Amino acid sequence: MQAEFKFQPVSFSWVALHPEPKGVVQFIGGAFFGTFPTIFYRYFLRKLFEEGYTIVALPFRFSFRHWSIAATLFAEQNTLRTELTTLAQRYGYQHKIYQENSKYSWVGHSLGCKYVALLEFLSGDRWQEVVQQCVNAKEAARIERAIAEIVPPEKISIKGQPSLLLAPDISDTESAIPIRAVARWLDKLKLGVLPTREQTQCCVASSSLFNLTALISFQNDTVAGNLGDKDRSEEIQKNSDVLWFFRQLQKRPLPLLCKELPGKHLEPVGVQVGPYVVDLNPLDKFIEPIAQRWLERVAIEFLSELRRREQNLP
Template identity: 60%
Template sequence: MREIFKFRPVSFSWVAIHPEPKGVIQFIGGAFFGTFPTVFYRYFLQELFEEGYTIIALPFRFSFRHWSIAIDLLKEQEVLRQELSEIASRLGYRQDVYQDKANYFWLGHSLGCKYIALLEFLSGEHWKQITESCVERNAYQQIETTISNAGLESASILAQPSLLIAPDISNTESAIPIRAIARFLDRVGLGVLPTREQTQCFIERSQLFNLTAMISFDKDTLAGSENDQFKDKQIRENSDVLWLIEQLKTRKFPILHKELPGKHLEPLGVRAGNYIVDLNPFDKFIKSLRCRMLEGYATQFLAQLRLRQSKIEDDSEPIKTVTTNLGNPELSKL
């Protein structure tokens, strides 16, 4: 059956339904660009679609209350599971894949990765005890009330793999670069919640994050890079990429990671002939597709995460390394 890459509105998302899906990718991008994911991330999402995935593009909603956004993403997944089955049935496509939660992947870029990390944390059985130890009592009560009002006490993304691209565990200063204003908002309780420090506390004390992969970029000054380990103390402390590598490398299944050439907005772009145009004059703007490795590594990491997922289900099977011939010798080094 011929694959037709076409986004259609479903619930609050945009969905490209694959006729023979091997999985479902739920994508959320970064601030501003993630508001129009079908435009700014079009090439990236189309390449993943052509690899055999149904794509759900979740438009970014700006707010300083990151808990509520993360929980809304979980609510959307529950709605879409039923909607996608019905649409696939009408189109004569495979529909069985949509009912099994294990077939869903989470993929984020920049701030979108923070929401995915919060959902992963909430999927652990000890999240309440950990939250109480990481935040003030009144903040914990607000979180519990938000989840209770959403009716999602038993819902989770447990055993659903996550691929984080240039993750930004945002603080108020990331959204408002004027430090005095950002600090004032934090003092009066109107800043970003959870804070970067609180989110790190959640991840550090959680037993999850075993099905996590990350792609970073060597010239990324927002999320950071693994090269930050050689820089001064302030840069090291502000590097979310470096912190996640250090924190998740000792898990039962260490984080899968690859650093590629590029800047923070590398995933953006639409195809123009043999070039990728990222619609951002402050980044690369235009680049030859022959130099682009992001989609190849993303596809391989998704396959490896699937193997880890089956390893968790059946601990008797050894994990195998997946390699794919994509015409680029660099990919064989994964």
């Protein structure tokens, strides 16, 4: 059956339904570009679809309450599991796969990676205990209440679902609001981004999960950082999210899948025009020959390897 790459709205997401899917890729991009993922990430998502994945593009939601957004990702997955099954049956496509929890994968870009990471953290058995170690007791109670309003906390689990992080950015208020005085004022009033970058790092570092996580970074990324930051000043190293994730995930039991590619922070953004990918960003290279583009090939390779690892886990 011929696969047609076409998005349609399902629940709060955009879905490209594959007639013979080998898995489901749930994608969430970064600020602005991720708001319209079917446009700005079209080439990247189409290549994953052509590899045999049903694509779920979750529109980016801007909010300072990142815990709640992470919980909504899980709630959306639960809804889509039923919706995708029904839709596939209607079209005469294979549908049983949508009821298999292990067939779902996550791909994030930029700030979308933070939401995916928080969701994986919430899948741990000890997450409430860890949160109390990383934030004060009053804030920990607020986090639990906020999550419980969306989904029962004990029900959240994406264990066994691989995650691919593209240029992860775990921004806090100063990243969202460039005026430092305003950002610090909001943080002082407890109105800024939560969790903060430091709290996010604490939670991920204290989690026993993240064993099915891969990382792709870009050599000239000055937003999320790059692996070359290890040879730069202490301040640059401290602010490099890519370098932090690389060092942290290396500590997990399985060898880290990681590759740094040429490009800047917005490398995943782009649409195909003939033999080129146009990234719609005049501040970047703007256009790139497909023959010189490696991101999609590496992403597909990593998703396949993560799936093999998942199948071999005890």
